[in-house]
Amino acid sequence: MSRNHLPTLRSAAVAAGTLAVIAATASSSAPLVGDTAEAAGAPRTRYVQYAPAAGKAPAPAPSADKAVTKALKALPKPAGAYDLAVADLDSGAQATYASGKGSFDTASIVKVDILAALLLQAQDDGKTLTGAQKKLAAEMIRSSDNDATDALWSDIGGGSGLADANRRLGLTETEPGDGGTWGLTQTTASDQLTLLEAVYGDGRSPLDGDSRHYVGKLMASVVDDQRWGVSAAADDTGAAALKNGWLPRSSTGLWDINSIGRVEHGGHTLLVAVLSDGHESHKAGVDAVETYTTTAANALRD
Structure with a gap:
């Protein structure tokens, strides 16, 4: 695959992800959140997968x-x-x-x-x-x-x-x-x-x-x-x-x-x-x- 096609594919993937989220949240205003597991035994890190329609992800908690x-x-x-x-x-x-x-x-x-x-x-x-x-x-x-x-x-x-x-x-x-x-x-x-x-x-x-x-x-x-x-x-x-x-x-x-x-x-x-x-x-x-x-x-x- 040519490297020149990568930006187009990324744009398409982002667009597809955005459409999926719009469809999934049509009946709910709550943001979608997920968890990622770090190395075994380490604390789990919460992240915002997609922001709600209003816009910004919450600020990270202080140490x-x-x-x-x-x-x-x-x-x-x-x-x-x-x-x-x-x-x-x-x-x-x-x-x-x-x-x-x-x-x-x-x-x-x-x-x-x-x-x-x-x-x-x-x-x-x-x-x-x-x-x-x-x-x-x-x-x-x-x-x-x-x-x-x-x-x-x-x-x-x-x-x-x-x-x-x-x-x-x-x-x-x-x-x-x-x-x-x-x-x-x-x-x-x-x-x-x-x-x-x-x-x-x-x-x-x-x-x-x-x-x-x-x-x-x-x-x-x-x-x-x-x-x-x-x-x-x-x-x-x-x-x-x-x-x-x-x-x-x-x-x-x-x-x-x-x-x-x-x-x-x-x-x-x-x-x-x-x-x-x-x-x-x-x-x-x-x-x-x-x-x-x-x-x-x-x-x-x-």
């Missing part, structure tokens, strides 16, 4: 990052800085928002990381946690007991033990605190999301199933007066599993307020990590973190 960033930037200017990371385990959508500050103090959210390190070491030795360690772990996560944390920090080998575990867990932006200052471990929201994925993700984690279940069970049963933060985005706050951190800084008198966890939101399971500082009070920080969480969750789902 998760853009949608979450836009929603958060529309909020009033924060007192301090904050970073956020969120993932939808059902759709696979993820988004991060970074203030540009870099890393934040973990305060007590590092206790989840310490427990993960303890469980990895037990797995390596082919053992389970001792009765004493289980009691300390429950106190550390459920009521954020610092004495229990000191004991388990020592058990894992302090900062070096945490660093070893984090290399295996995929945390690349977390620096353990010096000596016994586990609460001054530096981290990012993206690293905390990676930690949550190691606990709640699809099983590609160095933590085995029993270990992941154990961490999740403790995070789901924190004491009532610590059920704030990311739990604000849950359809039912009883369905949230979380760990919070709060720390007044002696040098400034301002508060670090952090929250990480898993929530059920709009029929989907979300993992959320929020790190923040510069709050005038504990309550102001909690209110801010809950606003950031619900705003990001709604933007990701919408």
Whole structure:
């Protein structure tokens, strides 16, 4: 076939397709839409096959990052800085928002990381946690007991033990605190999301199933007066599993307020990590973190 005939054939094909659509839509004003499947396991992409008579195809949906960033930037200017990371385990959508500050103090959210390190070491030795360690772990996560944390920090080998575990867990932006200052471990929201994925993700984690279940069970049963933060985005706050951190800084008198966890939101399971500082009070920080969480969750789902 001559190349010169191709434009004519294309024109004829387009005309035929247009006539077919006109005939098919004579009794309906709705546009025809279809789905294309991407590579196996990838999300399906919706497209407009032919536009309705009025004309234009709808604008594509913004990316998760853009949608979450836009929603958060529309909020009033924060007192301090904050970073956020969120993932939808059902759709696979993820988004991060970074203030540009870099890393934040973990305060007590590092206790989840310490427990993960303890469980990895037990797995390596082919053992389970001792009765004493289980009691300390429950106190550390459920009521954020610092004495229990000191004991388990020592058990894992302090900062070096945490660093070893984090290399295996995929945390690349977390620096353990010096000596016994586990609460001054530096981290990012993206690293905390990676930690949550190691606990709640699809099983590609160095933590085995029993270990992941154990961490999740403790995070789901924190004491009532610590059920704030990311739990604000849950359809039912009883369905949230979380760990919070709060720390007044002696040098400034301002508060670090952090929250990480898993929530059920709009029929989907979300993992959320929020790190923040510069709050005038504990309550102001909690209110801010809950606003950031619900705003990001709604933007990701919408």
